[in-house]
Amino acid sequence: MLLEALRQAVQAILRNMLRSFLTVLGIVIGVAAVIAMLTVGQGSTTQVKSDVAKLGNNLLIVRPGQGGGPGVSAGTAPSLSERDAAAIEAEVPAVSTAAPLSAGSMAVVFGNQNHTTNVTGTDNRYLAATGWTMAKGRDFYDSDILSGAAVCILGETVRQALFGAGDPIGADIRFRQVSCRVVGLLAPKGASSFGTDQDDLVLMPLRAFQRRIAGNQEVATIFASVRDGQTTDKAKAAIEALMRERRHIGPGENDDFNVFDLKQIATMLTGISTVLTGLLSAVAGVSLLVGGIGIMNIMLVSVTERTREIGIRLAIGATEAQVLVQFLVEAVVLSLAGGVIGILTGLALGFTGSRILHVPFSPDPWVMLLAFGFSAAVGVIFGFFPARRAARLDPIEALRHQ
Amino acid sequence: MTDAAPPIAPPLIALTGIGRVYGTGEAEVQALRDITLSIRAGEFVAIMGPSGSGKSTAMNILGCLDTPTRGSYRFSGVEVGGLSRDQRALLRRHCLGFVFQGYNLLPRMSALENVELPLIYRGIARGERRELAREALTRVGLEGRTHHDPSELSGGQQQRVAIARAIVGRPDVILADEPTGNLDTARSREIMDLMTSLNREAGITILMVTHEPDMAEYAGRVVHFLDGRIARDGSGGADAA
Numbered sequence: 001m002l003l004e005a006l007r008q009a010v011q012a013i014l015r016n017m018l019r020s021f022l023t024v025l026g027i028v029i030g031v032a033a034v035i036a037m038l039t040v041g042q043g044s045t046t047q048v049k050s051d052v053a054k055l056g057n058n059l060l061i062v063r064p065g066q067g068g069g070p071g072v073s074a075g076t077a078p079s080l081s082e083r084d085a086a087a088i089e090a091e092v093p094a095v096s097t098a099a100p101l102s103a104g105s106m107a108v109v110f111g112n113q114n115h116t117t118n119v120t121g122t123d124n125r126y127l128a129a130t131g132w133t134m135a136k137g138r139d140f141y142d143s144d145i146l147s148g149a150a151v152c153i154l155g156e157t158v159r160q161a162l163f164g165a166g167d168p169i170g171a172d173i174r175f176r177q178v179s180c181r182v183v184g185l186l187a188p189k190g191a192s193s194f195g196t197d198q199d200d201l202v203l204m205p206l207r208a209f210q211r212r213i214a215g216n217q218e219v220a221t222i223f224a225s226v227r228d229g230q231t232t233d234k235a236k237a238a239i240e241a242l243m244r245e246r247r248h249i250g251p252g253e254n255d256d257f258n259v260f261d262l263k264q265i266a267t268m269l270t271g272i273s274t275v276l277t278g279l280l281s282a283v284a285g286v287s288l289l290v291g292g293i294g295i296m297n298i299m300l301v302s303v304t305e306r307t308r309e310i311g312i313r314l315a316i317g318a319t320e321a322q323v324l325v326q327f328l329v330e331a332v333v334l335s336l337a338g339g340v341i342g343i344l345t346g347l348a349l350g351f352t353g354s355r356i357l358h359v360p361f362s363p364d365p366w367v368m369l370l371a372f373g374f375s376a377a378v379g380v381i382f383g384f385f386p387a388r389r390a391a392r393l394d395p396i397e398a399l400r401h402q
Numbered sequence: 403m404t405d406a407a408p409p410i411a412p413p414l415i416a417l418t419g420i421g422r423v424y425g426t427g428e429a430e431v432q433a434l435r436d437i438t439l440s441i442r443a444g445e446f447v448a449i450m451g452p453s454g455s456g457k458s459t460a461m462n463i464l465g466c467l468d469t470p471t472r473g474s475y476r477f478s479g480v481e482v483g484g485l486s487r488d489q490r491a492l493l494r495r496h497c498l499g500f501v502f503q504g505y506n507l508l509p510r511m512s513a514l515e516n517v518e519l520p521l522i523y524r525g526i527a528r529g530e531r532r533e534l535a536r537e538a539l540t541r542v543g544l545e546g547r548t549h550h551d552p553s554e555l556s557g558g559q560q561q562r563v564a565i566a567r568a569i570v571g572r573p574d575v576i577l578a579d580e581p582t583g584n585l586d587t588a589r590s591r592e593i594m595d596l597m598t599s600l601n602r603e604a605g606i607t608i609l610m611v612t613h614e615p616d617m618a619e620y621a622g623r624v625v626h627f628l629d630g631r632i633a634r635d636g637s638g639g640a641d642a643a
Contacts, residue, residue: 004522015510312506315467316520316567317495319488395467399506 002325009330012302013337020334023298026291027338027378028345031371033284035346036353038367041277043350043359045270052266058226059129060095060236061260062088062243077256079218082206084246088224091242094235096227099125100219102209108158108175108202110168115161119152119175119202121209129225137169137184140205144183148207152180155199156188173202178212180204191358224259232261291338292378299331299386310390311398324391331383332376339375343368412479414574414607415441415464420473421630422459433459434470435630443574446601446608448618451627457611458579460627464609465498465577466490478574495523499568499606503580505560507552513539513563514548520571538566542596558589565596569606576600578610582617594620 013020062084064077085100092098101122107114120126123145127133137153144151152173159168168182189198210217226235236259243257303310310323318326347363354361422434434456441447451457462468463475466482467490475482477493485493494500499520507516517535526534539548542562552560561581568576578597582590598620601608610621618624626634 308506309508312508313519313523314491315465315494315500315506317491317498317523317571319491319523321488322523396462399502 002329005322005326005329006333008326009333012330013334019298020337023294024291024334024338024341026287026294027335027375028291028342030284030286030288030291031339031342031375032345032349033287034281035343035363035367035371036349037277037280037284039347039350039361039363040353040357040359041273041280042364043354043362044273044357046362047359048266048269048273052262058228058230058232058235059262060224060226060232060239061262062098062222062224062239062257063220063260064257066254066256066258078247079220080222080257081217081219084243085219085222087246088222088239088242092224092235092238094226094230094238095224097125097129098222098224099123099129100206100222101126102206102214102218102220104209104213106175106213108162108173110162110171110173113162115158117155117158117161117200117202119204119209119213121204121206121213123206125225126203126223129223132189133187135185135187136167137182139184145205145207148205148211150178150180150204150208150212151183152202152204153184153186154182155186155201155203157197157200158202159185175202176213178208180208232263236261288374288378292335292382295331295335295338295379296382296386299327299334299383300389302330303327303386303390306390307393307398307401310393311395311401314393314395315399320391323393324387327387327390328380328383331387332379335375335379335383336372339372339378342375343371346371412442413440413476414443414478415439415609416474416476417460417463418474418476420460420463420470420475422456422463422468423471432630434463437473437630437632439625439632439635441607441609443607444601444605445623446598446621447610448621448624449609449611449627450613450615450618450624451633452613455627456630457627459630461577461579461609461611464575465500466493495520496571497574499571499573499576501561501564501568501576501578501581503583505552505557505564505584507560507563507567509552512549512551513544513555513566516552516563517566517570520567524571534570535566538570539563541569542566556589557585558592561585561589561593562596565593565600569600569604573606575607575609578608580611580613582612582614587616590614590617 062080064079066077080100082100085098088095088098099122101120103118103120105116105118107116108119124139127139134153135156139153140151143149154162154168162168162173163171168185171182172179173182174180186199186203191197206219224235224239226232239259240255243259244255247256249255313323350363351361417437417439420434420437421432424431424433437456437460449457449460459468463470466477466485469483477497480493482490482493508519514532514535517538518531521531521534536545536548539545542565544559544562544566547555547559552563555563576597581597582593585593594617597608597610600606608621610617612618623635623637625632
């Protein structure tokens with residue numbers, strides 16, 4: 001009987017193809033929106049987590065100036081120095097290494113190719129702290145660091161821009177007035193959660209950068225790695241205490257530097273993406289509700305249009321339950337068809353969105369199952385009232401209906 | 403076979419003191435006042451009468467689509483007034499077949515599918531359903547028209563499909579409400595010949611409402627309604643004219 005009702009429902013739906021499609025459009029849009037949102041949301045959360053893990057899980061970033069995060073200007077606060085980094089490494093037991101770095105954006109040139117990138121002066125501790133590995137060549141020798149030798153390590157993007165398919169090791173590249181020997185190539189990391197290309201950089205010894213490019217002794221940032229087994233909170237507090245002392249900040253005065261825990265970024269970004277996903281899903285949920293009302297509306301129209309048919313069915317011996325099931329099944333088939341189309345559309349949108357945002361495409365089978373169940377529920381809930389109206393028709397009146 | 407069942411057979415249908423009132427108070431309408439009618443299995447009964455005489459109301463009650471306000475309706479000894487809506491649906495499904503003036507076929511469904519419809523509600527499997535529906539269509543002379551839509555069939559052919567739908571479940575009774583009302587004389591005669599043969603050969607009891615004396619002539623018995631009462635009840639043929 002149910003199979004029969006299913007067959008009849010499919011026939012009735014196909015008979016009115018355009019109308020059926022327009023009817024389920026609400027459900028399609030709702031489900032597609034939910035699936036696309038959650039897929040992209042899930043993908044960006046995964047991305048943020050893996051990015052932060054790539055940057056180094058237990059990393060504290062010390063910068064001059066108050067509060068904020070990366071990218072906030074240091075303002076007038078005195079800069080940091082190599083000695084600050086050394087002090088943190090020496091005096092904070094929870095910190096294993098503290099890498100100083102200084103950076104600037106400039107054009108780098110090789111032959112007739114040039115490319116504007118971020119040139120960072122630092123040392124091998126930075127490579128270790130932020131999880132860079134060498135694809136080719138070597139990292140810095142201690143002698144490079146101490147003497148500030150004109151050697152550099154390229155990111156993959158810079159290599160491509162300057163050398164195409166060629167091998168950069170041993171070549172001399174130029175930026176500002178400096179000629180610099182390429183000694184190493186970093187293994188690519190890809191795009192970060194912020195959409196920036198992490199491989200677009202050139203590294204050189206800190207002293208080489210300070211002396212030959214910046215022309216000062218300043219350090220812009222210190223990357224402090226927290227020892228395994230130590231909490232970043234504790235290390236952060238210790239660094240803050242040390243820096244206050246070194247920078248002569250009296251009790252009650254505000255810090256003129258800040259120590260940023262990378263995990264905060266992860267938490268913040270995850271939080272934002274959760275809130276956004278939630279909000280957008282709520283909007284999508286409203287769309288599903290509207291879609292359900294659309295189905296109810298069309299089913300009511302359909303019951304009115306088919307009053308005579310219902311009368312005939314009742315006259316030839318259909319019970320109330322059979323008519324109810326017939327219309328209910330039709331509503332459920334409609335909304336399920338909408339749900340399935342919506343899931344497929346949502347996956348396609350999610351895939352495209354993930355590509356655009358450079359996040360992994362991570363479809364969640366549970367979400368799809370939920371969407372499927374939800375559209376079935378919409379069909380049952382919004383189909384019930386019209387179906388009951390059909391089932392309760394008086395056969396005599398229904399047969400007389402024109 | 404004769405056109406009347408043996409006189410000792412108990413009545414298939416027994417109406418006793420049936421009244422049907424619509425509305426209440428000022429708007430009260432007495433559609434049926436006092437109908438007592440007994441029909442034996444195998445009879446072919448024509449019901450005649452002017453508009454508003456209560457013949458349609460009587461047909462609805464006989465067809466278990468409506469229930470009387472007072473009186474008793476026994477079908478095969480079962481008191482129909484005591485049945486629920488669904489029980490009456492089951493009675494219609496298994497014992498009654500309907501033929502309407504306007505055919506009442508489902509559009510956009512083939513003749514075969516229309517005839518199959520009552521069997522779907524009986525839960526008969528598709529293959530057997532097809533077979534029975536085809537047989538019924540052959541019985542009414544439409545074996546070549548099984549896959550046509552009602553809109554592709556003439557009025558007479560549509561009414562034959564409707565008759566096939568009525569007989570496919572092997573009912574005890576066919577209730578026909580002006581079955582020839584929309585047809586010309588020649589088509590009407592064909593339909594009446596078909597009904598007569600179903601009555602005589604398959605032994606199906608037929609109750610037919612008509613206001614055409616020519617059609618009533620086919621019946622073995624004619625019951626005249628007037629103002630919600632039976633005015634005359636006699637044998638068919640010349641008596642009806």
